[in-house]
Amino acid sequence: MKPLLPTRPRALRTLTWALALALPLGAARADGPRDEFFWLGEINKATAVINTEQGLLDRRLTPLVTAGLRQVLRDAQQPGAKRPASVITFEPLLIQAAGPEITWLHAGRSSQDMHATFRAAILRDEMLRLADQLNATRRTLIDLADQHRATIVPNYTNGVAAQPNSYGHNLLGHAAGLERDAQRLREAYARIDRSPMGSTVLNGSSWPLDRARMADYLGFAALVENAYDAGQISSVDEPVEAAAVATSLALHTGQFIEDVMTQYAQARPWILLEEGGANTYVSSAMPQKRNPGLLNATRRDASSVLAQAHGVVLQAHNIPPGMSDAKEVKPNTALLRDTGAVLKRWQQILQALRVNRERALDELNSDWTASQELADVLMRRFQLPFRVGHHFASEVVAYARAKAIRPLDFPYREAQRIYAETVHGSEHPAQLPLSEAEFRATLDPVAIVNNRATAGGPQPAEMTRMLARARQSVADHEAWVRARREHVQRALARLDQDFDRLADSARPAQPPKP
Numbered sequence: 001m002k003p004l005l006p007t008r009p010r011a012l013r014t015l016t017w018a019l020a021l022a023l024p025l026g027a028a029r030a031d032g033p034r035d036e037f038f039w040l041g042e043i044n045k046a047t048a049v050i051n052t053e054q055g056l057l058d059r060r061l062t063p064l065v066t067a068g069l070r071q072v073l074r075d076a077q078q079p080g081a082k083r084p085a086s087v088i089t090f091e092p093l094l095i096q097a098a099g100p101e102i103t104w105l106h107a108g109r110s111s112q113d114m115h116a117t118f119r120a121a122i123l124r125d126e127m128l129r130l131a132d133q134l135n136a137t138r139r140t141l142i143d144l145a146d147q148h149r150a151t152i153v154p155n156y157t158n159g160v161a162a163q164p165n166s167y168g169h170n171l172l173g174h175a176a177g178l179e180r181d182a183q184r185l186r187e188a189y190a191r192i193d194r195s196p197m198g199s200t201v202l203n204g205s206s207w208p209l210d211r212a213r214m215a216d217y218l219g220f221a222a223l224v225e226n227a228y229d230a231g232q233i234s235s236v237d238e239p240v241e242a243a244a245v246a247t248s249l250a251l252h253t254g255q256f257i258e259d260v261m262t263q264y265a266q267a268r269p270w271i272l273l274e275e276g277g278a279n280t281y282v283s284s285a286m287p288q289k290r291n292p293g294l295l296n297a298t299r300r301d302a303s304s305v306l307a308q309a310h311g312v313v314l315q316a317h318n319i320p321p322g323m324s325d326a327k328e329v330k331p332n333t334a335l336l337r338d339t340g341a342v343l344k345r346w347q348q349i350l351q352a353l354r355v356n357r358e359r360a361l362d363e364l365n366s367d368w369t370a371s372q373e374l375a376d377v378l379m380r381r382f383q384l385p386f387r388v389g390h391h392f393a394s395e396v397v398a399y400a401r402a403k404a405i406r407p408l409d410f411p412y413r414e415a416q417r418i419y420a421e422t423v424h425g426s427e428h429p430a431q432l433p434l435s436e437a438e439f440r441a442t443l444d445p446v447a448i449v450n451n452r453a454t455a456g457g458p459q460p461a462e463m464t465r466m467l468a469r470a471r472q473s474v475a476d477h478e479a480w481v482r483a484r485r486e487h488v489q490r491a492l493a494r495l496d497q498d499f500d501r502l503a504d505s506a507r508p509a510q511p512p513k514p
Contacts, residue, residue, distance in 0.1 A: 032076065034125055036329060037083035039118035039218075040090045041073050042492065043197060045499040046217040047105050050210050052502060057104055059506075065105060066503035068098025085329075087111035108200060108207030112322075116196040116235040121218060122329055123238055124488075126336040127189045127245075131481045133340040134185065134249070135474055137347040138178045142470045144350050145171035149463045152445050153270060153360040154369055156262070163372065164364050164445035167355060168467075169458035175470050177252045182477045184248060188241045189484065195220035196230035203227050217495040219488030232322035239332045240316050243309035246339040250305040253346050257299045260353070264292055270360035273352045294352065298345040305342055308335045364445040366406055368397045377442050382433045384423075392422040407443045412436040 032038060048065050051057035057065065072093045076083055084090040088111060094102045149168035154161045195215035198204070204227040215223050224230040263269035273279040273292050280290045312335065316326035326332075364370070374396070375389030395418045400410055419432040434442065441447055452459045456466070 032083065034122065035083060036085035036118050036122070037076060037090065039121050040084070040087065040114065041069070041076075042218060042495060043114055043117060043214075044069050044094075044105055046214050046495055047109070049217070049495070049498045049502050050213050051105070051107065054208075054210060056107060056207060056209075061101060061104055062502060063506040064098050065102055066499070066506055068094050068102045069105075070503065071097040087114050108198070108205035108209045110200045112201045112231045113196050113199045115327075116199075116231050117218065119235060119327055119329055119332075120192055120194070120196065120220075120238060123242060123332060123336075124189065124192050126333055127185060127192065127242060128481055128485055130245075130336050130340045130343075131182070131185055131189075131477065133343045133347075134178065134182055135478050135481065137343045137350070138175055138182070138470075138474050138477075140347045140350045141171055141175045141178065142467065142474065144353065145169075145175065145470075146467055148355060149458075149460070149467070151355055151357050151360065152364065152449055153355070154364055154367070156259075159262075161363070161367050161369050163369050164448055166449050166458035166463065167360070168463055169449075172463075172466055172470060174252065174256050177255075178249075179470070179473050181245065181248050181252065182473070184245050186477075186480060188245050190221070191234075191241060192238045193220055193484070194222045194224045194234070196224045196235060199224065199227035199230035201231060217491055217498075219491035221487070228321075236316050236321075236323075236326055239312050239326050242332065242336060243312040246305055246335055247309045249339055250302040250309070250342060253302040253342050254299060256346065257295050257302070257349070260349070261292070261295055261299075264295075268359060268363075270356045270363055272354055272356075273349070274354050278348070279352045294345065294349055298342060298349060301338065301342045301345065305335065305339050308338065361445065365408055368400065368407055370407060370443045370445055370448055371397050373442050373448050374439075377438075378433070384428060384433075388422065388426070388428065392419050395422060408440060410443070412439055415439055 048057065048062070048069065052059060052062050052065075072090075075081055075093070075097075084093065091103065091106070094105070145168040147168070148171065149166055151167040152164050153167045153170065155163055155165040155170060195211065195218060197214045197218065198209040198211035211223055215221075224234045260271060263271045272290075273294060275290055279294045280292055308331070312326050312332065319325055371393040372390075374393040375386055378384040378389035378392070379386045396410065396415060399405075399414060399418060400407070405411075416432045420430045423430060432439070449458050450460065452462075456462060
């Protein structure tokens with residue numbers, strides 16, 4: 001398709017020459033933040049290159065178009081300069097720099113596909129920024145798990161002490177949740193990393209635009225194929241999906257914090273924050289109190305992220321396709337940056353945690369969190385049905401609590417008596433098959449943890465394996481982030497190079513003759 005030539009050729013040639021000579025080489029760099037203005041500049045540069053080479057933009061206009069665009073981008077680098085965030089405010093600057101003929105760039109375009117494109121590009125950048133902090137928090141969590149692989153602590157279910165466990169194993173459980181969040185982030189990124197550009201408004205354009213090359217210049221991995229989907233459906237899905245990632249991260253943060261917060265209600269906690277700094281503060285009235293300010297602030301901020309994320313979903317609810325309610329850059333950027341800030345606080349919590357190993361073991365030995373092991377050992381070694389063994393263990397606990405007896409102090413003769421009463425009238429031998437030494441070893445929290453045999457358990461060999469796999473997962477995710485970021489950077493560098501080549505080749509050697 002050969003474009004129509006603009007009118008006023010003499011005036012146009014003069015303006016073109018003046019603009020081209022006025023600008024230094026390389027002045028098309030859209031320096032500054034990668035905001036809406038930046039991406040509008042990149043879209044315009046890519047349009048100039050592609051449409052000129054395709055013959056959709058007459059080459060006689062190239063000097064005017066490239067010089068005008070260079071002027072706008074150069075002006076934006078001045079202190080206090082405006083950076084318009086929409087097509088309708090960006091385009092007047094182009095017209096001011098080069099006249100209305102520069103709007104030949106707008107052939108086959110709309111603010112709808114251009115805005116959808118810069119929103120996706122900005123959201124893509126923010127997802128990678130969030131991924132960086134997620135990686136940092138995961139790595140800190142895994143390092144702490146490694147330090148505490150042999151630290152034996154109580155774990156809780158239904159808010160009640162349940163079983164002994166390695167604290168390192170506990171922390172790896174939280175790390176596994178964050179690993180799934182990293183997977184969700186990568187999957188969401190892949191659906192965000194698609195270019196709507198060239199879809200125009202609803203059904204494309206009669207101009208045969210090269211959408212694939214445009215996507216390549218802007219660093220997108222693929223196209224939003226359906227032109228209606230590009231501006232009306234997909235561009236609403238993207239912030240909602242990012243909000244889902246933020247929701248999961250906030251929930252996992254809150255779970256960890258609440259697990260630690262329960263210790264602050266105890267008279268003798270086994271885990272606390274290191275005192276001072278931003279970690280804790282002294283009560284204004286009660287001098288004995290050290291309030292966990294960092295925990296409280298992080299929980300508050302995680303709740304705020306959940307509220308923001310739900311807001312995105314509600315804004316996208318019950319609206320006709322294409323409405324901009326949930327698309328706005330500012331709140332969606334704020335949501336992901338606030339999520340990153342929550343993860344940063346979680347990382348600070350991990351760095352400030354102080355675990356009292358002796359106190360944790362004392363709590364285990366003062367309660368009966370090891371009682372299930374009695375039933376397991378009797379079934380595994382002596383073929384006693386689990387429910388019978390469970391009943392025996394339950395009666396032992398009831399007797400001990402009534403008499404205030406700790407597990408390791410429980411009288412062996414009473415264990416023999418309770419066992420005989422439990423199996424009385426059954427086919428099972430009346431004598432407790434465990435010796436006194438075996439009975440006491442069965443109640444040892446450290447031995448219980450070390451003797452676990454299930455894949456994924458806290459036993460030393462499994463901890464070594466899972467720590468290595470967790471570290472590899474973080475390394476793989478870090479490599480993925482680097483690769484995605486480098487892909488975009490290479491694409492934009494290639495666009496700069498091709499635009500400069502186009503602009504420089506269009507610079508006239510001498511002024512036009514009247």
